Amino acid sequence: MPPTSAKSETPDLAAGIAYWEALPPTLDTVLGGLAASSLPLVDALSSRQLLFAEFPELHTFPTPHHPFNPPPVLPTPESRALEVGAGIGRVTSNVLLYMFTYVDMVEPVESFLRTAIAESSSWKGIKEERKGVRFIKAPLQDTTLFSVPSSGDARVLASVGKNPPEDQIGYDAIWCQWCLGHLSTKDLVTFLQQAKRSLRTMGCIFIKENVCANEEDGSAREVYDAQDSTVTRSGSSWMRAFVSAGLMLIRDEEQLGFAADLYDVRMYVLQ
Numbered sequence: 483m484p485p486t487s488a489k490s491e492t493p494d495l496a497a498g499i500a501y502w503e504a505l506p507p508t509l510d511t512v513l514g515g516l517a518a519s520s521l522p523l524v525d526a527l528s529s530r531q532l533l534f535a536e537f538p539e540l541h542t543f544p545t546p547h548h549p550f551n552p553p554p555v556l557p558t559p560e561s562r563a564l565e566v567g568a569g570i571g572r573v574t575s576n577v578l579l580y581m582f583t584y585v586d587m588v589e590p591v592e593s594f595l596r597t598a599i600a601e602s603s604s605w606k607g608i609k610e611e612r613k614g615v616r617f618i619k620a621p622l623q624d625t626t627l628f629s630v631p632s633s634g635d636a637r638v639l640a641s642v643g644k645n646p647p648e649d650q651i652g653y654d655a656i657w658c659q660w661c662l663g664h665l666s667t668k669d670l671v672t673f674l675q676q677a678k679r680s681l682r683t684m685g686c687i688f689i690k691e692n693v694c695a696n697e698e699d700g701s702a703r704e705v706y707d708a709q710d711s712t713v714t715r716s717g718s719s720w721m722r723a724f725v726s727a728g729l730m731l732i733r734d735e736e737q738l739g740f741a742a743d744l745y746d747v748r749m750y751v752l753q
């Protein structure tokens with residue numbers, strides 16, 4: 483998204499959701515008018531590369547039984563990802579379903595979710611029931627976001643493809659892209675603490691967000707955008723939130739290949 487004017491203010495959650503509710507549920511909307519550029523492809527390929535770097539075994543998950551690699555005594559649980567602030571399912575369909583068996587896609591704007599549901603029969607592995615997606619209507623500040631029951635929850639608008647097993651909890655990956663600016667720093671830290679608690683062993687939180695420059699002395703800076711009621715955080719601001727949430731940063735990469743007039747985008751991997 484292009485940079486806009488700076489002012490020190492706190493995001494208003496309701497105003498942020500209202501901003502998106504007023505827009506058509508399209509790729510151009512969630513990408514700020516950049517759907518026809520190279521950005522969607524470059525973005526998706528970098529995200530897949532990042533996931534492979536973190537989980538090299540994912541393309542064969544659960545691990546097939548090689549003669550030198552006997553079957554585990556206990557069955558390996560199938561991989562699960564959660565995407566929050568997921569819009570029309572751009573990342574779920576182009577990235578996460580290429581890696582994970584089950585994806586829970588969480589988004590507060592119903593028209594975005596309905597568009598995703600309508601398009602999901604063409605998503606990878608859905609028609610063949612090799613993969614499964616649940617579409618959950620909820621905001622980031624929903625404290626029960628990370629413990630959605632498998633059935634009977636009114637927030638689950640639809641479930642397509644393979645049904646997730648009832649007995650499996652926790653996520654291998656929690657993907658947050660271009661949506662955490664809707665949270666104040668206090669809400670962001672609470673969100674990250676809850677996300678951390680819902681990770682499986684070796685699971686990771688992936689954050690892909692715009693980043694502005696720090697203050698001249700290197701301290702944290704936040705740039706408020708009144709249009710969508712978000713803040714863009716500087717590197718130091720992100721680090722401060724990660725430390726407050728008790729998270730360990732295990733990877734920090736710059737997204738390359740986006741247009742020079744956009745904010746820098748960084749990919750953080752945390753545990």
Ligand SMILES: C[S@@+](CC[C@H](N)C(=O)[O-])C[C@H]1O[C@@H](n2cnc3c(N)ncnc32)[C@H](O)[C@@H]1O
Pocket residue numbers: 495498499502512513566567568569570571572573589590591594620621622623658659660661664
């Ligand atoms: C720029 S779009 C990005 C969508 C998606 N992450 C992507 O990369 O394609 C921002 C998304 O954040 C969602 N959003 C806004 N406020 C939110 C909130 N409080 N909780 C969860 N999502 C929110 C919007 O509805 C919208 O889908």
